[in-house]
Amino acid sequence: MDKILIRGATVIPMTGPEKIIEDGEIAIEAGKIKAVGPAGMIDKGWLADKIIDARGMVALPGFINCHTHAAMTLLRSYADDLPLMQWLSERIWPLEERLTAEDVYWGTMLCVLEMIKSGTTTFADMYFFMDDVAKAVRQSGMRASLSRGMIGVAPTAQLALVESEAFVQEWNGGANGRITTMLGPHAPHTCPPAYLEKVMALAKKFNVGIHIHLAETLQEAADIRKEYGKSSIAHVNELGLLDFPVLGAHCVHVSPEDIKIMKEKNVRVAHNPES
Incomplete structure (x- = not known):
């Protein structure tokens, strides 16, 4: 037809x-x-x-879901009454260690189906087993900006950098242009400055943007201020990260000065007030 x-x-x-x-x-x-x-x-x-x-x-034009971990659709409502870091460290990260590439593929396909049914045609995703996420996008016909999530304090930190580089090389412009790629450092409180420097080097090498969680919780804001003496936004700006095209997820606990910085640096904000 x-x-x-x-x-x-x-x-x-x-x-x-x-x-x-x-x-x-x-x-x-x-x-x-x-x-x-x-x-x-x-x-x-x-x-x-x-x-x-x-x-x-x-x-009307298709909706865009600006920040997702699509395969986590499989984990919907799992212990989601816990504070973010407790939820991640005690429940989500241990469970994710048991997920397979096939789990991520089908979790993404479930999310894709729900997005299509609600009129969403494009999404920005950060997770792992991203080759399988890309295959789900290719098969579904959707558009997506995809990034391999990286946690700089995790044992897999170096592996995540290697996999991110390979993913960008393999999939940027894939699916007849429907797939673009970014780099996905998790957040400034889980990715120390030295690690973010490595991420920025890759972003410069491949001319891609950065998808990162910023100012998501009060605890994160307090931890960053205690360690670096400034807000999360000011911290990553001082590192030079905001000189790249940045998709900032959450951006909840920000000051007028933070907002001014993000405006000056043209940060794209996916404002998710609840984690």
Whole structure:
């Protein structure tokens, strides 16, 4: 089926409310949008193989999930009443040590299915066994920005750097351009400055961005201030990390000065107020 016509939907574009089309048509050919406009705008000679009656429905660009650990869909509601670091160190990290590549693949596919059903077409993911996450993206038809998570204080810290480099080389621009890659140091309180220096060296080498948790919890903020005498945002900025394209996840406990720094450095913020 090569040509599809979606007819009768209210089309909401990204160009502002004055551009909303109440009775719109969307023409799709060879898997790509050919035209969007009001009813009757399609060339009469263009004959659809399938017509979808979308009256009473809304058509809009796909949503973007800006920060995920997609395979953790398998762990939904598991001990999630615990404080973050206790939840991670006592429950999640020990369980994750037992996960296989196949577990991560199917956990990602489950998450992908849920995202597609909710209108999400793109996601930014940070986890491990990322080759299998990429395969799930390739098979599903979604778009994704993927990064191999790295914990600088873990025994696997060096391995994570090696795997990240290999992943970027293998998958950046993969799936016909639907996959892009970033580097994924977990957070400034789990990745010491010397480790972040190595991450930045890789980012410079491959010209990729950095996906990192920032200012996620009050405990993190207190720990960073105690150790470095400044906020998480000021700390990573002083290291030079914000000179790279950065996707900052959470960014909950930030000051006006932190916000000013992030604005000046053009940090992309995925504001997740709850961990």
